[in-house]
Amino acid sequence: MASAEGQQHPLGIYYKIWILLxxxxxxxxxxxxxxxxxALRWTLVITFMFLKAGFIVAIxxxxxxxxxxxxxxxxxxxxxxxxxxxxxxxxGSYTEGLRFDYMGHDRDxxxxxxxxxxxxxxxxxxxxxx
Amino acid sequence: MSEATASHEGITGLVDDWAADKQAxxxxxxxxxxxxFLVSDTFIFSCFLVGYLNVRIxxxxxxxxxxxxxxxxxxxxxxxxxxxxxxxFILITSSGTMALAVNFGYRKDKAKTFWLICATAAxxxxxxxxxxxxxxxLIVDEGVRPWGNPFGAPQFGSVFFMVTGFHGLHVSAGVxxxxxxxxxxKRGYYDDKGFEIVEIAGLYWHFVxxxxxxxxxxxxxx
Numbered sequence: 001m002a003s004a005e006g007q008q009h010p011l012g013i014y015y016k017i018w019i020l021l022x023x024x025x026x027x028x029x030x031x032x033x034x035x036x037x038x039a040l041r042w043t044l045v046i047t048f049m050f051l052k053a054g055f056i057v058a059i060x061x062x063x064x065x066x067x068x069x070x071x072x073x074x075x076x077x078x079x080x081x082x083x084x085x086x087x088x089x090x091x092g093s094y095t096e097g098l099r100f101d102y103m104g105h106d107r108d109x110x111x112x113x114x115x116x117x118x119x120x121x122x123x124x125x126x127x128x129x130x
Numbered sequence: 131m132s133e134a135t136a137s138h139e140g141i142t143g144l145v146d147d148w149a150a151d152k153q154a155x156x157x158x159x160x161x162x163x164x165x166x167f168l169v170s171d172t173f174i175f176s177c178f179l180v181g182y183l184n185v186r187i188x189x190x191x192x193x194x195x196x197x198x199x200x201x202x203x204x205x206x207x208x209x210x211x212x213x214x215x216x217x218x219f220i221l222i223t224s225s226g227t228m229a230l231a232v233n234f235g236y237r238k239d240k241a242k243t244f245w246l247i248c249a250t251a252a253x254x255x256x257x258x259x260x261x262x263x264x265x266x267x268l269i270v271d272e273g274v275r276p277w278g279n280p281f282g283a284p285q286f287g288s289v290f291f292m293v294t295g296f297h298g299l300h301v302s303a304g305v306x307x308x309x310x311x312x313x314x315x316k317r318g319y320y321d322d323k324g325f326e327i328v329e330i331a332g333l334y335w336h337f338v339x340x341x342x343x344x345x346x347x348x349x350x351x352x
Contacts, residue, residue, distance in 0.1 A: 007232070007236070007329060008233070008236045008237075009233070011230070011233060014226065014229045014230060014233065015226075017229075018222070018225075018226035018229070021222045021225070021226075022219065022222060025215075025218050025219060025222060028218075028346065028347065028351060029211065029215045029218070031351065032197055032210060032211050032350075032351055033210060033211075035197075041351075041352070042352060045347050045351045045352055046347065048347075049343055049344065049346075049347035052343045053340055053343050053344070056225065056336055056339060056340050056343070057336075057340065059229075060225055060228075060229045060332075060336045060339075061332075061333055061336045061337070061340075062329075066157070067155075067156055069154055069155060069156075070155050070157060070162070070165065073155070073165065073166070073169070074165055074168075074169055077169055077173075078169070078172050078173070078176070081173075081176050081180070084176075084180055085180055085183065088180050088183055088184045088187075089183060089184075089187060091184070092183065092184045092186075092187030092188045093187055095187075095188040096187055096188050096189075096190060099188070099190045100190060103190075105190035105191075106190070107190075109190070109191055109192050109282075110192055111192035111193060111194050111195055111281050111282035111283075112194075112280060112281045112282065113195050113198050113281070114198050114199055114201070114272060114281070115198065117272075117280050117281065
Protein backbone atom coordinates (compact mmCIF):
# COMPACT_ATOMS: atom_id res chain seq x y z
CA MET A 1 0.00 0.00 0.00
CA ALA A 2 1.26 3.43 -0.94
CA SER A 3 -0.62 5.18 1.89
CA ALA A 4 2.19 5.54 4.39
CA GLU A 5 4.63 7.27 2.06
CA GLY A 6 2.02 9.17 0.04
CA GLN A 7 0.18 8.40 -3.15
CA GLN A 8 2.68 8.15 -6.00
CA HIS A 9 1.50 6.62 -9.24
CA PRO A 10 2.59 6.80 -12.88
CA LEU A 11 1.31 9.86 -14.72
CA GLY A 12 -0.18 7.71 -17.48
CA ILE A 13 -3.17 6.62 -15.43
CA TYR A 14 -4.12 10.23 -14.68
CA TYR A 15 -4.05 11.14 -18.38
CA LYS A 16 -6.17 8.10 -19.28
CA ILE A 17 -8.80 8.86 -16.64
CA TRP A 18 -8.76 12.55 -17.58
CA ILE A 19 -9.56 11.70 -21.22
CA LEU A 20 -12.19 9.20 -20.12
CA LEU A 21 -13.93 11.87 -18.01
CA UNK A 22 -14.04 14.19 -21.03
CA UNK A 23 -15.52 11.45 -23.19
CA UNK A 24 -18.16 10.55 -20.57
CA UNK A 25 -19.10 14.23 -20.14
CA UNK A 26 -19.37 14.51 -23.91
CA UNK A 27 -21.73 11.53 -23.93
CA UNK A 28 -23.86 13.11 -21.17
CA UNK A 29 -24.12 16.32 -23.16
CA UNK A 30 -24.92 14.37 -26.35
CA UNK A 31 -27.93 12.83 -24.58
CA UNK A 32 -29.34 16.33 -24.17
CA UNK A 33 -28.17 17.64 -27.53
CA UNK A 34 -29.83 14.81 -29.47
CA UNK A 35 -32.94 15.11 -27.29
CA UNK A 36 -33.04 11.52 -26.09
CA UNK A 37 -36.15 11.31 -23.89
CA UNK A 38 -37.90 8.99 -21.47
CA ALA A 39 -36.42 5.93 -19.75
CA LEU A 40 -33.41 5.83 -22.08
CA ARG A 41 -32.46 9.40 -21.11
CA TRP A 42 -32.57 8.54 -17.39
CA THR A 43 -30.62 5.32 -17.88
CA LEU A 44 -27.88 6.97 -19.93
CA VAL A 45 -27.52 10.11 -17.80
CA ILE A 46 -27.37 8.14 -14.54
CA THR A 47 -24.96 5.54 -15.96
CA PHE A 48 -22.54 8.23 -17.21
CA MET A 49 -22.92 10.10 -13.90
CA PHE A 50 -21.98 7.08 -11.78
CA LEU A 51 -19.08 6.16 -14.07
CA LYS A 52 -17.68 9.70 -13.81
CA ALA A 53 -18.20 9.85 -10.04
CA GLY A 54 -16.60 6.41 -9.66
CA PHE A 55 -13.47 7.31 -11.63
CA ILE A 56 -13.03 10.62 -9.79
CA VAL A 57 -13.28 8.98 -6.36
CA ALA A 58 -11.30 5.85 -7.29
CA ILE A 59 -8.38 7.35 -9.25
CA UNK A 60 -8.21 11.13 -8.74
CA UNK A 61 -9.04 10.85 -5.03
CA UNK A 62 -6.95 7.65 -4.75
CA UNK A 63 -9.68 5.61 -3.06
CA UNK A 64 -8.64 2.35 -4.81
CA UNK A 65 -5.18 2.61 -3.26
CA UNK A 66 -6.37 3.40 0.28
CA UNK A 67 -6.82 0.86 3.07
CA UNK A 68 -10.29 -0.61 3.53
CA UNK A 69 -10.80 1.11 6.92
CA UNK A 70 -10.63 4.54 5.28
CA UNK A 71 -12.62 3.52 2.20
CA UNK A 72 -15.44 2.18 4.40
CA UNK A 73 -15.50 5.41 6.39
CA UNK A 74 -15.93 7.36 3.17
CA UNK A 75 -18.37 5.16 1.27
CA UNK A 76 -20.28 3.47 4.09
CA UNK A 77 -22.22 6.36 5.70
CA UNK A 78 -23.50 7.86 2.41
CA UNK A 79 -25.22 4.55 1.52
CA UNK A 80 -27.93 5.34 4.13
CA UNK A 81 -28.91 8.17 1.79
CA UNK A 82 -30.47 5.54 -0.48
CA UNK A 83 -33.10 4.98 2.23
CA UNK A 84 -33.76 8.73 2.45
CA UNK A 85 -34.11 8.92 -1.35
CA UNK A 86 -36.55 5.98 -1.29
CA UNK A 87 -38.67 7.47 1.52
CA UNK A 88 -38.76 10.93 -0.04
CA UNK A 89 -39.83 9.68 -3.46
CA UNK A 90 -42.64 7.57 -1.97
CA UNK A 91 -43.79 10.45 0.21
CA GLY A 92 -43.44 12.89 -2.69
CA SER A 93 -45.58 10.81 -5.02
CA TYR A 94 -48.25 10.57 -2.31
CA THR A 95 -48.29 14.36 -1.81
CA GLU A 96 -48.49 14.94 -5.55
CA GLY A 97 -51.41 12.49 -5.81
CA LEU A 98 -53.28 14.33 -3.04
CA ARG A 99 -52.80 17.65 -4.81
CA PHE A 100 -54.20 16.28 -8.07
CA ASP A 101 -57.08 14.33 -6.52
CA TYR A 102 -58.29 16.68 -3.79
CA MET A 103 -56.91 20.16 -4.50
CA GLY A 104 -57.93 20.38 -8.15
CA HIS A 105 -54.44 20.92 -9.60
CA ASP A 106 -54.19 20.63 -13.36
CA ARG A 107 -52.64 17.36 -14.56
CA ASP A 108 -52.05 18.64 -18.10
CA UNK A 109 -50.28 21.96 -17.40
CA UNK A 110 -47.42 22.62 -19.83
CA UNK A 111 -44.27 24.64 -19.11
CA UNK A 112 -43.49 27.82 -21.02
CA UNK A 113 -40.27 27.88 -23.05
CA UNK A 114 -37.97 30.95 -23.24
CA UNK A 115 -38.78 31.28 -26.97
CA UNK A 116 -42.50 31.49 -26.24
CA UNK A 117 -41.90 33.91 -23.39
CA UNK A 118 -39.75 36.32 -25.36
CA UNK A 119 -41.85 35.95 -28.53
CA UNK A 120 -44.92 36.92 -26.53
CA UNK A 121 -43.22 40.00 -25.14
CA UNK A 122 -42.29 41.09 -28.68
CA UNK A 123 -45.84 40.72 -30.02
CA UNK A 124 -47.50 42.65 -27.23
CA UNK A 125 -44.85 45.32 -26.90
CA UNK A 126 -43.96 44.22 -23.35
CA UNK A 127 -47.27 45.38 -21.87
CA UNK A 128 -47.89 42.08 -20.08
CA UNK A 129 -46.67 41.46 -16.55
CA UNK A 130 -45.00 38.16 -15.77
CA MET B 131 4.16 2.14 21.44
CA SER B 132 1.13 -0.07 22.07
CA GLU B 133 0.35 -0.41 25.76
CA ALA B 134 -2.54 -2.72 26.44
CA THR B 135 -3.03 -1.77 30.10
CA ALA B 136 -4.54 1.47 31.40
CA SER B 137 -1.78 3.44 33.09
CA HIS B 138 -3.39 6.60 34.44
CA GLU B 139 -6.47 7.54 36.45
CA GLY B 140 -8.70 10.61 36.31
CA ILE B 141 -8.50 13.22 33.57
CA THR B 142 -5.10 12.01 32.31
CA GLY B 143 -6.52 8.50 32.04
CA LEU B 144 -9.55 9.82 30.15
CA VAL B 145 -7.30 11.60 27.66
CA ASP B 146 -5.06 8.54 27.33
CA ASP B 147 -7.95 6.18 26.75
CA TRP B 148 -9.42 8.33 24.02
CA ALA B 149 -6.26 9.55 22.40
CA ALA B 150 -3.28 7.30 22.96
CA ASP B 151 -2.04 4.80 20.42
CA LYS B 152 -5.36 3.92 18.92
CA GLN B 153 -4.84 4.68 15.27
CA ALA B 154 -7.53 3.57 12.84
CA UNK B 155 -6.40 5.39 9.70
CA UNK B 156 -2.86 4.88 8.50
CA UNK B 157 -2.70 8.18 6.65
CA UNK B 158 -1.51 11.65 7.72
CA UNK B 159 -4.02 13.15 10.14
CA UNK B 160 -4.81 16.04 7.81
CA UNK B 161 -5.90 13.64 5.10
CA UNK B 162 -8.17 11.68 7.46
CA UNK B 163 -9.74 14.95 8.67
CA UNK B 164 -10.25 16.19 5.11
CA UNK B 165 -12.01 12.93 4.23
CA UNK B 166 -14.26 13.19 7.27
CA PHE B 167 -15.08 16.80 6.37
CA LEU B 168 -15.91 15.69 2.82
CA VAL B 169 -18.22 12.94 4.10
CA SER B 170 -20.08 15.56 6.16
CA ASP B 171 -20.23 17.86 3.13
CA THR B 172 -21.63 14.94 1.12
CA PHE B 173 -24.55 14.87 3.54
CA ILE B 174 -25.19 18.61 3.18
CA PHE B 175 -25.25 18.43 -0.62
CA SER B 176 -27.33 15.25 -0.44
CA CYS B 177 -29.90 17.03 1.73
CA PHE B 178 -30.20 19.74 -0.94
CA LEU B 179 -30.49 17.22 -3.76
CA VAL B 180 -33.01 15.04 -1.91
CA GLY B 181 -34.97 18.21 -1.08
CA TYR B 182 -34.89 18.99 -4.80
CA LEU B 183 -36.14 15.47 -5.59
CA ASN B 184 -39.01 15.95 -3.16
CA VAL B 185 -40.19 19.37 -4.44
CA ARG B 186 -39.77 18.24 -8.03
CA ILE B 187 -42.05 15.24 -7.40
CA UNK B 188 -44.62 17.07 -5.27
CA UNK B 189 -45.07 20.17 -7.42
CA UNK B 190 -48.07 19.87 -9.73
CA UNK B 191 -46.87 22.69 -11.95
CA UNK B 192 -44.75 21.71 -14.96
CA UNK B 193 -40.96 21.81 -14.48
CA UNK B 194 -39.31 24.53 -16.61
CA UNK B 195 -37.41 23.20 -19.68
CA UNK B 196 -33.77 23.43 -18.46
CA UNK B 197 -32.29 22.56 -21.83
CA UNK B 198 -33.81 25.69 -23.40
CA UNK B 199 -33.48 28.00 -20.40
CA UNK B 200 -29.72 27.36 -20.23
CA UNK B 201 -29.26 27.58 -24.00
CA UNK B 202 -26.93 30.24 -25.35
CA UNK B 203 -26.71 31.78 -28.78
CA UNK B 204 -23.39 32.66 -30.43
CA UNK B 205 -24.88 34.66 -33.27
CA UNK B 206 -26.97 31.82 -34.72
CA UNK B 207 -29.62 29.55 -33.24
CA UNK B 208 -29.37 28.97 -29.48
CA UNK B 209 -27.33 25.85 -28.62
CA UNK B 210 -29.02 23.89 -25.79
CA UNK B 211 -27.22 23.79 -22.43
CA UNK B 212 -23.95 24.92 -24.00
CA UNK B 213 -22.75 27.14 -21.14
CA UNK B 214 -23.30 24.34 -18.62
CA UNK B 215 -21.40 21.91 -20.86
CA UNK B 216 -18.46 24.34 -21.07
CA UNK B 217 -18.53 24.77 -17.27
CA UNK B 218 -18.50 20.97 -16.88
CA PHE B 219 -15.49 20.62 -19.18
CA ILE B 220 -13.65 23.43 -17.36
CA LEU B 221 -14.16 21.73 -14.01
CA ILE B 222 -12.92 18.40 -15.37
CA THR B 223 -9.87 20.12 -16.85
CA SER B 224 -9.15 21.68 -13.47
CA SER B 225 -9.49 18.28 -11.81
CA GLY B 226 -6.89 16.90 -14.20
CA THR B 227 -4.39 19.70 -13.54
CA MET B 228 -4.92 19.18 -9.80
CA ALA B 229 -4.24 15.43 -10.08
CA LEU B 230 -0.98 16.26 -11.87
CA ALA B 231 -0.11 18.86 -9.21
CA VAL B 232 -0.47 16.19 -6.49
CA ASN B 233 1.81 13.88 -8.45
CA PHE B 234 4.51 16.52 -9.02
CA GLY B 235 4.18 17.55 -5.37
CA TYR B 236 5.22 14.09 -4.22
CA ARG B 237 8.13 14.24 -6.70
CA LYS B 238 9.16 17.50 -4.92
CA ASP B 239 9.01 19.37 -8.23
CA LYS B 240 7.93 22.65 -6.66
CA ALA B 241 7.84 24.78 -9.82
CA LYS B 242 5.52 22.38 -11.71
CA THR B 243 3.36 21.89 -8.62
CA PHE B 244 3.01 25.65 -8.14
CA TRP B 245 2.02 26.32 -11.73
CA LEU B 246 -0.37 23.36 -11.93
CA ILE B 247 -2.15 24.49 -8.74
CA CYS B 248 -2.32 28.04 -10.16
CA ALA B 249 -3.85 26.65 -13.39
CA THR B 250 -6.41 24.71 -11.32
CA ALA B 251 -7.33 27.85 -9.38
CA ALA B 252 -7.59 29.85 -12.63
CA UNK B 253 -9.98 27.29 -14.12
CA UNK B 254 -11.97 27.39 -10.87
CA UNK B 255 -12.16 31.19 -11.01
CA UNK B 256 -13.35 31.11 -14.63
CA UNK B 257 -16.02 28.58 -13.59
CA UNK B 258 -17.28 31.02 -10.93
CA UNK B 259 -17.20 33.80 -13.52
CA UNK B 260 -19.39 31.81 -15.89
CA UNK B 261 -21.71 31.01 -13.05
CA UNK B 262 -22.03 34.73 -12.29
CA UNK B 263 -22.87 35.30 -15.99
CA UNK B 264 -25.46 32.50 -15.85
CA UNK B 265 -27.08 33.91 -12.71
CA UNK B 266 -27.20 37.39 -14.22
CA UNK B 267 -28.80 36.05 -17.40
CA LEU B 268 -31.44 34.14 -15.42
CA ILE B 269 -32.22 36.96 -12.99
CA VAL B 270 -32.14 39.94 -15.38
CA ASP B 271 -33.19 38.48 -18.77
CA GLU B 272 -35.43 35.59 -17.78
CA GLY B 273 -36.90 36.97 -14.54
CA VAL B 274 -36.15 33.86 -12.47
CA ARG B 275 -36.48 34.44 -8.72
CA PRO B 276 -36.19 32.07 -5.73
CA TRP B 277 -39.96 32.37 -5.27
CA GLY B 278 -41.10 32.18 -8.88
CA ASN B 279 -40.31 32.30 -12.59
CA PRO B 280 -42.24 32.83 -15.81
CA PHE B 281 -41.77 29.26 -17.11
CA GLY B 282 -43.41 26.91 -14.62
CA ALA B 283 -42.90 25.51 -11.13
CA PRO B 284 -41.61 28.22 -8.73
CA GLN B 285 -39.46 25.58 -6.97
CA PHE B 286 -37.14 25.70 -9.99
CA GLY B 287 -35.74 29.05 -8.86
CA SER B 288 -35.27 28.12 -5.21
CA VAL B 289 -33.48 24.88 -6.08
CA PHE B 290 -31.34 26.57 -8.72
CA PHE B 291 -30.09 29.41 -6.50
CA MET B 292 -29.64 27.19 -3.45
CA VAL B 293 -27.80 24.30 -5.09
CA THR B 294 -25.65 26.12 -7.64
CA GLY B 295 -25.03 28.94 -5.13
CA PHE B 296 -23.75 26.55 -2.47
CA HIS B 297 -21.61 24.77 -5.04
CA GLY B 298 -20.25 28.07 -6.35
CA LEU B 299 -19.34 29.02 -2.80
CA HIS B 300 -17.37 25.79 -2.52
CA VAL B 301 -15.52 26.54 -5.76
CA SER B 302 -14.72 30.10 -4.60
CA ALA B 303 -13.44 28.83 -1.24
CA GLY B 304 -11.42 26.20 -3.12
CA VAL B 305 -9.75 28.83 -5.31
CA UNK B 306 -8.61 30.75 -2.21
CA UNK B 307 -7.47 27.56 -0.48
CA UNK B 308 -5.50 26.43 -3.55
CA UNK B 309 -3.75 29.79 -3.97
CA UNK B 310 -2.75 29.69 -0.31
CA UNK B 311 -1.30 26.19 -0.72
CA UNK B 312 0.38 27.14 -4.02
CA UNK B 313 2.29 30.07 -2.52
CA UNK B 314 3.35 28.03 0.50
CA UNK B 315 4.67 25.35 -1.88
CA LYS B 316 6.60 28.01 -3.79
CA ARG B 317 8.07 29.53 -0.62
CA GLY B 318 9.34 26.10 0.45
CA TYR B 319 7.09 25.86 3.51
CA TYR B 320 6.51 22.13 2.92
CA ASP B 321 10.12 21.16 2.10
CA ASP B 322 10.57 19.55 5.51
CA LYS B 323 6.93 18.79 6.34
CA GLY B 324 6.24 16.82 3.17
CA PHE B 325 3.81 17.50 0.34
CA GLU B 326 0.72 15.66 1.63
CA ILE B 327 -0.99 19.05 1.83
CA VAL B 328 -1.19 19.16 -1.98
CA GLU B 329 -3.02 15.84 -1.98
CA ILE B 330 -5.33 17.04 0.81
CA ALA B 331 -6.18 20.23 -1.09
CA GLY B 332 -6.61 18.02 -4.17
CA LEU B 333 -9.16 15.86 -2.34
CA TYR B 334 -11.25 18.97 -1.67
CA TRP B 335 -10.99 20.11 -5.27
CA HIS B 336 -11.93 16.71 -6.72
CA PHE B 337 -14.89 16.63 -4.35
CA VAL B 338 -16.13 19.95 -5.74
CA UNK B 339 -15.88 18.43 -9.23
CA UNK B 340 -17.68 15.31 -7.98
CA UNK B 341 -20.61 17.33 -6.64
CA UNK B 342 -20.88 19.11 -9.99
CA UNK B 343 -21.18 15.69 -11.72
CA UNK B 344 -24.34 15.06 -9.69
CA UNK B 345 -25.73 18.60 -10.12
CA UNK B 346 -25.09 18.43 -13.88
CA UNK B 347 -26.98 15.13 -14.14
CA UNK B 348 -29.90 15.75 -11.79
CA UNK B 349 -30.54 19.47 -12.16
CA UNK B 350 -29.54 20.23 -15.75
CA UNK B 351 -29.99 16.97 -17.67
CA UNK B 352 -32.94 15.19 -16.02
